[in-house]
Amino acid sequence: MSERIRMPSKTLRLLGLTLAAWAPALAAAEFVINPLRLSLDRSNRATEVVIRNEDKVPLRMQVQAMSWRQDSAGNDQYEPSDGLIYFPRALEIPAGESRIVRVGIRAAPVALEEAYRLFIEELPPPGTEAAAASASVRVLIRVGVPVFVAPAHAERKPAVTQPAVKSGQVRWSVSNAGNVHFAADRVELSALARDGTTLLTQQFKERYFLAGTVKPLQSDLPPEVCVQAAAVEVSVVGESLDLRRRVDVEPGACR
Numbered sequence: 001m002s003e004r005i006r007m008p009s010k011t012l013r014l015l016g017l018t019l020a021a022w023a024p025a026l027a028a029a030e031f032v033i034n035p036l037r038l039s040l041d042r043s044n045r046a047t048e049v050v051i052r053n054e055d056k057v058p059l060r061m062q063v064q065a066m067s068w069r070q071d072s073a074g075n076d077q078y079e080p081s082d083g084l085i086y087f088p089r090a091l092e093i094p095a096g097e098s099r100i101v102r103v104g105i106r107a108a109p110v111a112l113e114e115a116y117r118l119f120i121e122e123l124p125p126p127g128t129e130a131a132a133a134s135a136s137v138r139v140l141i142r143v144g145v146p147v148f149v150a151p152a153h154a155e156r157k158p159a160v161t162q163p164a165v166k167s168g169q170v171r172w173s174v175s176n177a178g179n180v181h182f183a184a185d186r187v188e189l190s191a192l193a194r195d196g197t198t199l200l201t202q203q204f205k206e207r208y209f210l211a212g213t214v215k216p217l218q219s220d221l222p223p224e225v226c227v228q229a230a231a232v233e234v235s236v237v238g239e240s241l242d243l244r245r246r247v248d249v250e251p252g253a254c255r
Contacts, residue, residue, distance in 0.1 A: 030053075030054040030055045031051060031052060031053050031054055031055065031059055031093070031122075031141075032051070032052045032054060033049060033050070033051055033120060033143055033145065034049070034050050034052075035049065035145075036143075036145055036146075037145065037146045037147075037148075038103060038118070038145060038146070038147040038148070039147075039148050039150065040103075040104075040105050040108075040147065040148070040149045040150070041108055041149065041150040042108035042152065045104055045105050045108070046102065046103065046104035046105075047102075047103055047104075048100045048101060048102045048103065049100070049101045049103065049118065049120070049145060050098050050099075050100055050101075051091075051093060051098065051099050051100075051101065051120065052093075052097070052098040053093040053094065053095055053096065053097055053098070054096070055095055056095050057095055057125065058092055058093065058094050058095060058125070059092070059093045059095075059122065060090075060091075060092050060093075060122070060123040060124075060125060061090070061091050061092075061093065061120055061121065061122055061123060062089060062090050062120075062121050062123055063086060063088070063089050063090070063091075063101055063118065063119070063120055063121075064080075064089070064118075064119045064121070065081060065083070065084040065086055065103075065116050065117070065118050065119075065147070066078040066079060066080060066081060066116060066117050066119060067079050067080075067081035067083060067114075067115070067116055068115040068116055068117050068146070068210070069115070069210065070209075070210045070213040070215070072214075073215075073216065074174075074206070074209075074213055074214065074215030074216065078117060081116065082106075083105065083106060083114060083116060083149075084103060084104070084105060084106075084116055084118070084147060085103070085104040085105070085106060086101060086102065086103045086104070086118065087101070087102055088101065101118075101120070103118060103147065105149050108149060108150070108151070108152075109149060109150075109151045109152075110151055110152055111151050111152075111179060112151055112179050112211055112212070113148055113149060113150055113151055113154070113179055113180040113181060113210075113211050114148070114149040115146070115147070115148055115149075115181060115210050115211075116146075116147040116148075116149075117144040117145065117146060117147065118144070118145040118147050119142060119143070119144050119145075120142070120143050120144075120145065121140070121141075121142040121143075122140045122141045122142070123140070124140065146208065148180070148181060150180060151179055151180070153179075154178075154179065154180045155178045155179050155180065156176075156178045156180060156182055157176060157177040157178035158174070158175070158176055158178070158182045158209065158236065158241060158243060159174070159175045159176075159177065159243065160172065160173075160174055160175075160234060160235075160236055160243040160244070160245050161173045161174075161175070161245065162245050162247055163189075163232050163233075163234050163245055163246075163247050164247070165221070165226075165232055165247065165249050165250070165253040165254075166253055167253075167254075167255065168220060168221050168223060168226045168253070168254045168255070169218060169219070169220050169221070170189060170218060170219045170220075170221060170232055170234075171216070171217070171218045172189075172216075172217055172218075172234050172245065173214055173215060173216045173217060174187070174206070174209055174214070174215045174217065174236055174243075175209075175213070175214040175215070176209045176210065176211055176212065176213050176214075177212070178211055179211050179212075180211055181208055181209060181210045181211055182208075182209050182238065182241060183207055183208050183209075183238050183239070183241075184206065184207055184208075184209070184236045184237060184238040184241065185207075185237055185238045185239070186203065186235070186236075186237045186238070187203070187204040187205075187206050187207070187217075187235070187236050187237075188201060188202065188203055188204070188234070188235050188236075188237070189201070189202045189204070189217075189219050189232065189233070189234050189235075190202075190232070190233045190234075190235075191221060191225050191226070191228075191229040191231075191232055191249075192229060192230060192231045192232070192233060193228055193229065193230055194230040199225045199228055199229055200221070200222070200225045200229075202219050204217060217234075221254070223254065226249070226253070226254035227254050229249045230248065230249060231246055231247065231248050231249060232246070232247055232249060233245070233246040234246075
């Protein structure tokens with residue numbers, strides 16, 4: 001069976017999709033969300049998201065805002081919240097048309113940025129039961145748009161700890177001691193040979209680091225790479241962000 005899913009934009013792919021199949025088939029609606037990140041503060045208390053249906057059939061959506069935090073392991077946690085005002089919460093978009101979801105805040109934070117996700121989720125079209133009995137499957141798409149509400153005075157404090165190599169494993173962490181988030185385009189680990197050539201590069205999926213959080217990271221070096229490695233470098237790179245740490249691989253670190 002050929003796949004008929006089309007991702008509408010590079011940005012959407014970077015943000016990531018939560019996919020849920022409601023029948024044993026494979027098809028997906030085609031729609032575009034713009035923008036894919038919202039920023040609000042005391043002087044800019046409202047904004048909007050535009051959803052465009054690029055499919056040939058009507059699109060049914062529901063919208064839910066959740067507060068967003070990261071736990072002691074740096075994992076995302078979501079909870080229901082009334083911190084955002086948003087409407088409509090359910091909408092139907094005819095083929096080829098667009099609809100607007102308006103988003104606002106009740107109050108701006110004073111000291112610490114507030115973070116939310118605005119989850120925009122596709123709903124099954126009418127006739128789901130009949131479709132479930134057929135040979136086709138539909139994939140429902142759920143997109144979590146980040147919403148950040150800035151405090152009165154923003155302070156960014158990103159940092160990367162020195163990596164440690166022991167028993168063939170690299171451990172390090174990315175921390176945010178500031179009161180607002182920072183975003184990375186690339187979180188990466190590289191193993192380097194003595195002549196400077198790259199033996200291995202590993203990309204990590206982490207992109208957002210919320211205020212006051214620490215994200216521990218680790219990676220196993222394959223034995224054949226570890227014994228050749230003279231150093232390991234970790235990096236967090238983004239807009240106005242270039243954090244790098246490097247450590248030599250000591251004899252015996254691979255055992």
